[in-house]
Amino acid sequence: MENKKEEIKREHSPTGKSPWRKNFYLFLIGQLLTGVTSMVVQYAIIWYLTLESGKESVLAIATLIGMIPMVILSPFVGPFIDRVNKKVLLISYDAIAAIVALGLFVYGVTHSVYPLWLVFITIGIRAVAQTAQMPTVQSIIPTMVPEDEITRINGQFGMMQSLVYILSPALGAWMVAAFPIHWVILLDVIGFILGAGMLLLVKIPEVLSLGEKIQVLADTKEAFKILYANKGIWKITLIGTLFMLLFMPGISLYPLVTTKYFGGTIVDAGWVEVIYAGAMLLGGFFVGFFGNVKNRMPWIIMAYLVVGLTIGFSGLLPGTMDSFGIFLFLNLLAGLVSPVFNSMNMAMTQQSFEPQYLGRVMSLVSALMGLAGPVGLVFAAPLAGWLGVQNMLVIAGIGGVVAAFLLWVIPQVRNYDKVLQKRLNLEK
16 A cells, blocks of 8 residues: 555656646646636625625624634545545535535526525535635645745745636626626536536646545544644744734725725725735735745745734725725735735645645644634624724734734744755755
8 A cells, every 4th residue: 555655656746757837737727717706706795795785794794604614624624635536626616616506596586686694505605615625725736846846836826816816806896786696606607617627637646545544533633733743833823823813804894994984886895805916916926936035934924014014004094085095005015915924834834744644734724724713703793883994904903913023033933944944955
């Protein structure tokens, strides 16, 4: 069995003669196509809820429902990611979204308005399908590319995600205004067809044999021990969790910051998303082509600090359309640095663990980071009603500044990448 595993790894080794670039970019394009259609539907649902209700509580509940499955299921999906055919897993995620979309389409043909309970159920089912998608992709990347390309490839993957975020809000807002919502939701079916078709052309290396027994609780416990034993990544993850706890409530109310506080329209809210994502695309370009720096931690700390200051200051602006341009500019700055901590932190995590454990570890990291979101969102609506949606951005900004401070003052965290690079060089 062990010999078989090693043969599989050598056969598809990205550092060998196999054309890894062609294979990987085919995979990346497929994820881009399915990502765009899925996110357009996601934003269409958000705009639909914003137009139909306009309440902080509805958006907060919708965001909470979208996060709960990730928190509950993420720690337990890792064993399946590590031991089940990853191509089958990715196709199944999109298939679930497509089936839900068909059901909503049928309902929309016979009813003029979707009840809130049905929209919430839809968000929940989509969230269940998407819970394992990102950890699956994150565990695939290190097996498809050479180790010295991981940071740059993560930057390019971040560029792809930014492109999705650029196209999706504007397309979602335009399509909700131009077409009945049930026709827009059918995009999930198109995404499934495109994504599955592209995946069939891609070779994804299998680190472990497919027949190995899955023991969910034992495997999850083992993953926790592995993550906890790496004190640097463990502390970085906890600090990221604290950041998300303070950051997510304000960000979940972003459409209402534009429409309710600044007095803008849904189109204006869409422009905020487009500008932020466009800046992320530029930041991802930097990481994707110039991101192989020797020590990534100072860059990560700087990125947290800039995000904290820009988003925090956004909440201090006067609530008029005259200040809206400054709000857009601050979001541009925040978007420029976001890929720095996202891509570089992801690359460090991927390089810190053996490939056969990555699915479990990445799922556990996602669960810990995601746990803070629902906890914060429980207080989002009441706090926004009491403090105002703009002050939720101030709290989000404080989260970024605090995270940067903690990453800098803890030596084991500040020096983590130096130690990691020395270890990787010795292994080479």
